[in-house]
Amino acid sequence: MTKRIGVKAVMAAAMVAVAAGGCSGGASAKAALPAPDATQTSNALGVKAIAPATKLEANVMQATGQLRSKQEATLSARASGPLTRVLVKVGDKVKKGQVLAQLDTDTLHIAVEQAAAARSAAAALLDGATIDVERARKLATSGSLAQSGLDKAEVGFRQAQAQAAQASAAYKNAQQMLKDASIVAPFDGVITARNKNVGDMVNTSTNIFGIVDTEGLEVRVLVPEAIIDRIQQGTVAQGTLNPSGARFEVKVANLGAVIDPQSRTVEVLADVVPGKSEATLRPGALVELDFSAVAGEAAGDQGLFLPAQAVSSKGQQGFVWVVQDGKVQRRDVKVQRVLPGYVRVVEGLSSQEQVVADASLPMKDGTAVRVVQ
Known part of the structure; x- marks a missing residue:
């Protein structure tokens, strides 16, 4: 019995020793493997990189505006008394001079x-x-x-x-x-509001009807100052009705005389061209006006174009951050502002190079970066 126990004890001790040796050897092996150099990757600045465009997109100059009637009015009585007749309802088309309602005339x-x-x-x-x-x-x-x-x-x-x-x-x-005593339509149009009924007392300050001219429509839109000099009275633009996407045509009728100091835009009024609409246009609708034809003239047909945010510039001189081999390099460039939010790179950059999309990021020559989408 004593011999067997001794054998078991020796074998157990041997197994413990082997296990201990194995653990020690594994730790040594792991310590001997070269650790990956993740410092540069983890500290790299995530940036979005873009290549210069050789042509501006067609929708680069779209502005949101609103359809409105050239003529609209709120009608009230020119006398006092009870209404004895109300002859129209909301949505009715009326002609100039048509009687809409009448007061007591006895x-x-x-x-x-x-x-x-x-x-x-x-x-x-x-x-x-x-x-x-x-x-x-x-x-x-x-x-x-x-x-x-x-x-x-x-x-x-x-x-x-x-x-x-x-x-x-x-x-x-x-x-x-x-x-x-008769309330009449001042022009051809559509009744948009009816606030009183037969028997109601009215006077000269009572709003009885609303009326708009739905034939003579115009669009009010704010156009960026960068291209306002390219737009003239008579300039034709394409309009799109939201949300249907129906298209129509407008012709610029009036350009504002001042630039808004906050938005840097100028108010433009454009008449809707009769017979050039794919759908019924209603005052109050939101529309998109496309001045891409004017934008194309302003920008020219050729060149390298970047979003203005990708260039740190003062006047025509500036710089961009070129991405190369995981690092950035400052590159001086000469630019020309062509449209709101876009510049043409005149010198210092090729179409094959990638630049950081936001030049205001904290970078210097040699800063490690990783390109993200």
Whole structure:
């Protein structure tokens, strides 16, 4: 029994020794392997690299604008009283001069009749005064009437003239008040709002209808100052209706006189060309105007183009960070600003080279970088 135990003890000790030796040997082997040099990779600055474009994209000059009507109005009554008729609803097309609603006119008709009667009476008095003054003038000429009698006839004639003029004006005023009891369309258009119904009391400050001219449309758009000098009255641009994508055509009608100091843009108004739309255009819709034809003229057909953010420049002089073999190299370049957000590289760069997309990143010659998407 004692021998067997001793053998087992020796074997166990041997196994422990082998195991210990194996562990020691493994650790030594691992320590002997060269560790990968990850310092440079982990410390490299992640950058996006781009190559210069040889031609600007077609959509480089698109601006968002809004369709609006050249004519729109809020209509109110020119008199006070209850509405007795409302003849249109929202969405109705109306013609200039068409009656849209009417106030109570019973008392106004009476006023017109009274004014007409007063005018007739004043006219009759004037006729009598005219006869009297003509007779008095003849008698005074022949010496049969004293001067005082002639003066009295002249005064009566002038009073009759004034009364006739006053009565005529009162009659015209009564007619105008009757006319003002009707709310009419000031131009051809579409009713966009109806705020009152039959029986409602209205006055000169009550908004009753909204109306817009849907035929005469224009687009208001803010155009960057970099190309505003390329746009003139009559410049044609393509428009796209959001979100349908329907296309239409506009012609520039007016260019703003000032540049907004915050956005560096100029307001441009462009008329929608009739018959050049693929869909119905409605005031208030958002649209995209494409001035790429103008942009192409401004930028030229050839050259190397970079986003302005990729170049650190002052005037025509600047520099870019060229990516080469995992490092960046500062490269002086000569640039020309052609469009908002884009520059043409005139000197110092080739089309095959890659540059850092953001020149403002903290870099210097030899900074390690890794290109990321």
